[in-house]
Amino acid sequence: MATLYYHPTPEEVTLLPLLRAVADPVRLGIICHLHSLGEANCTTLLRGRPKSSMSHHFQVLRExxxxxxxxxxxQxxxxLRLTMLEERFPGLMSSILRGYAIDPASP
Amino acid sequence: MATLYYHPTPEEVTLLPLLRAVADPVRLGIICHLHSLGEANCTTLLRGRPKSSMSHHFQVLRExxxxxxxxxxxQxxxxLRLTMLEERFPGLMSSILRGYAIDPASP
DNA sequence: CTTATTGTTCGATCAACATAAAACTATGAA
DNA sequence: TTCATAGTTTTATGTTGATCGAACAATAAG
Structure with missing residues (x-):
């Protein structure tokens, strides 16, 4: 069976859960790493962490x-759903990505 | 004794704690309410909450x-330290404030 | 000095969540 | 089939942090 995931529509994306998802060191790292890679699978981004932890964070970011x-x-x-996010909350993701470049002292 | 608070310098302001502070429904509400008021004391922003809770959130936002x-x-x-924040992390606060206007369904 | 107002600090409780091991699922290759 | 790879789910544990009552501190006014 083809494993499919649910991806929220733009209207279903809300600010607070978005902020909560980003306000975690591991997930912020994933986001920015993913931004630099364009596309990546789970294993590529494990940096010594157990797969189950990564899977959890990917689930949060997806949801x-x-x-x-x-x-x-x-695989x-x-x-990143940057185009959608930029339409839904203009400037938010881009400023966070820029902020991480300014201060990567997070993870 | 004049009660003074420590306010971090721009260099001491870091991304992750900033995001964590914002990723709370009460604090996001405080921020946006404060933005519309310009200036406010603690009591003005209690909306039925105990003072001790507000005091806690103000401390987090200050630190x-x-x-x-x-x-x-x-009193x-x-x-809000918007000018400083805009210099430190350009676009971040403004996009969050705008985001709250778009989707105030948070608190 | 006493009282009122404003806010902080302390202490306890409770819930949310990150972490990770172990078992499981799904796909692809030998 | 059988094995290997990639990732998820389950379950458990521990920690962080929000909440709130109660006591405390600081300033102003009577």
Whole structure:
């Protein structure tokens, strides 16, 4: 069975859960790393962490609308939903990504 | 004794604590309410909540650099440090404030 | 000095959440 | 089939942090 994930529509993306999702060191790292890579699977971003932890964070990011997961064979390819996010909350993600570049002292 | 508070310098303001501080429904409400008022004391922003809770949230917001507390007599007047924040992390606060206007469904 | 107002600090409680091991599912290759 | 790879789900644990009552501190006014 093809494992599919639910991805919220733009209207379903709300500010507070978005902020909560971003306000975690691991997830902020994932977001910014993913931004620099464009697309990546789960394993690529584990940096010594257990897979179950990564899977959890990816789930959180997916459910609040930050990333999209595309299943391709065994791998799950993740991308940021930047265009949608930029329309929904203009400037938010871009300023966070820029902020991380300014102060990457987070994770 | 004049009660003084420590306010972090711009360099001491870091992204992750800032995001954590904002990612709370009560504090997000305080921030946006304060933005519309310009300046306000603690009591003005209690909306049925106990003072001790408000005091806690104001402390968090102060310590991460989001607001400045000016003591005037018995009252503590709070203002957002928007100019500093805009220099430190351009676009961040403004996009959050705009985001709250778009989706105020938070608190 | 006494009282009222404003806000902080202390202490306890409770819930949310990050972490991680272990078992499981799903796909692809040998 | 059988094995390997990629990721999820389950379950448990521990920690952080929000909440709120009660006591305290500081200033102003009577």
């Amino acid at each position: 609040v609308g930050i990333l999209h997961t595309r299943v391709e064979g065994v 799950h390819r993740n991308t | 991460v650099g989001i607001l400045h507390t000016r003591v005037e007599g018995v 503590h007047r709070n203002t």
